[in-house]
Amino acid sequence: MTPARKQRLAVVLLVVFGVGLATLLALRAFEGNILFFFSPSQVAAGEAPLDRRFRIGGLVEEGSIHRNAGELAVRFTVTDTARSVTVLYDGLLPNLFREGQGVVAHGRLNDDGVFVADEVLARHDENYMPPEVHEALKRGAESPVGKHYEEQP
Amino acid sequence: MNWTWFHKLGSPPHFYRIAGAMIPWFGWPAAVLLFAGLYGGLWLAPPDYQMGDGFRIIYVHVPAAWLSMAAYVALAVSAAVGLIWRMKLAELAARNIAPLGAAFTLLTLVTGSLWGRPMWGTWWEWDARMTSELVLLFLYLGYIALHDAFPERRTGARASAILALVGLVNIPIIHFSVEWWHSLHQGATITKLSAPSIATEMLVPLLVMALGFTAYFTAVVLVRLRVALLESERDTAWVRALGADDV
Numbered sequence: 296m297t298p299a300r301k302q303r304l305a306v307v308l309l310v311v312f313g314v315g316l317a318t319l320l321a322l323r324a325f326e327g328n329i330l331f332f333f334s335p336s337q338v339a340a341g342e343a344p345l346d347r348r349f350r351i352g353g354l355v356e357e358g359s360i361h362r363n364a365g366e367l368a369v370r371f372t373v374t375d376t377a378r379s380v381t382v383l384y385d386g387l388l389p390n391l392f393r394e395g396q397g398v399v400a401h402g403r404l405n406d407d408g409v410f411v412a413d414e415v416l417a418r419h420d421e422n423y424m425p426p427e428v429h430e431a432l433k434r435g436a437e438s439p440v441g442k443h444y445e446e447q448p
Numbered sequence: 449m450n451w452t453w454f455h456k457l458g459s460p461p462h463f464y465r466i467a468g469a470m471i472p473w474f475g476w477p478a479a480v481l482l483f484a485g486l487y488g489g490l491w492l493a494p495p496d497y498q499m500g501d502g503f504r505i506i507y508v509h510v511p512a513a514w515l516s517m518a519a520y521v522a523l524a525v526s527a528a529v530g531l532i533w534r535m536k537l538a539e540l541a542a543r544n545i546a547p548l549g550a551a552f553t554l555l556t557l558v559t560g561s562l563w564g565r566p567m568w569g570t571w572w573e574w575d576a577r578m579t580s581e582l583v584l585l586f587l588y589l590g591y592i593a594l595h596d597a598f599p600e601r602r603t604g605a606r607a608s609a610i611l612a613l614v615g616l617v618n619i620p621i622i623h624f625s626v627e628w629w630h631s632l633h634q635g636a637t638i639t640k641l642s643a644p645s646i647a648t649e650m651l652v653p654l655l656v657m658a659l660g661f662t663a664y665f666t667a668v669v670l671v672r673l674r675v676a677l678l679e680s681e682r683d684t685a686w687v688r689a690l691g692a693d694d695v
């Protein structure tokens with residue numbers, strides 16, 4: 296390599312490294328704003344803004360979904376297994392909404408500590424499997440042997 | 449270190465010949481792999497336990513997303529080689545990768561949006577993963593616009609190469625956005641360190657599709673590069689000699 300090329304190579308590496316470092320610092324500074332949602336524990340710790348709308352995310356607690364017949368309004372509990380928050384929502388729920396599912400609700404906390412949502416989104420986890428495998432895994436978890444996958448007829 | 453092979457590869461008539469010989473070796477596998485992957489993904493793979501058949505968009509969305517990022521890395525490396533070695537071929541490569549990368553990015557955004565509406569309940573959210581992928585689309589478009597804004601092609605190549613290098617920082621952000629921040633988008637299934645959490649019969653068509661997309665991308669870039677070489681070298685002896693053969 297000629298000296299001129301070496302110099303240009305050094306400048307290119309310096310630019311890539313410098314931009315990377317600057318972005319890293321900027322992203323760290325904005326960290327709170329990039330968070331898409333707060334967890335129930337963060338809400339309990341007072342980290343969520345109470346004066347404006349924010350998102351709360353977690354799992355829908357098993358057996359916590361309540362609705363009155365003939366109404367869209369639904370009440371459920373979002374939990375991160377440590378803390379939980381009750382959510383009220385009146386609207387259409389996405390396909391993936393169910394007990395144990397990850398959800399993100401957008402709205403604000405009222406004075407009673409209940410989260411009034413105007414939008415509920417379901418999250419999908421990174422697991423993909425056929426229904427039979429899911430059934431088998433569930434049966435395996437419920438069987439007395441424990442969590443291990445059990446072959447069943 | 450001996451750089452002769454490198455400079456020889458950068459020689460337009462030499463590369464034109466090599467590329468011409470390589471195109472069928474990528475083009476045909478691309479056709480076969482894409483056909484096999486679509487058949488495997490749409491017919492052979494079982495439906496997902498939660499999403500049913502809706503998950504099958506993964507066979508287009510995920511390979512397109514991978515390629516949108518891989519193409520950008522290829523673009524930035526080509527642009528850097530063009531900048532450092534002043535190699536005309538590398539400059540042409542960067543410029544000709546850009547429209548394909550932009551197309552893959554758009555495909556990723558559109559398929560993701562179509563899936564997000566029924567599954568998440570929204571067409572679009574300003575989530576870190578989605579926003580950074582949208583930034584990638586703007587980087588591609590900005591690169592093309594800046595490159596073509598100069599009357600002198602090689603000046604444009606040099607100026608836009610800087611933009612391409614600066615934009616490189618977005619690639620790790622896209623990949624790690626789902627780990628660094630709470631995001632609506634799910635985490636990585638296949639590129640994480642532990643075993644992939646997807647059933648094997650669903651995974652195989654996905655990998656076949658990813659290979660097919662890569663082969664397709666390579667073949668199309670080579671075709672585009674050959675055309676770009678002919679155009680930029682039209683006044684040279686070797687291009688004239690090519691024309692004389694055909695006439």
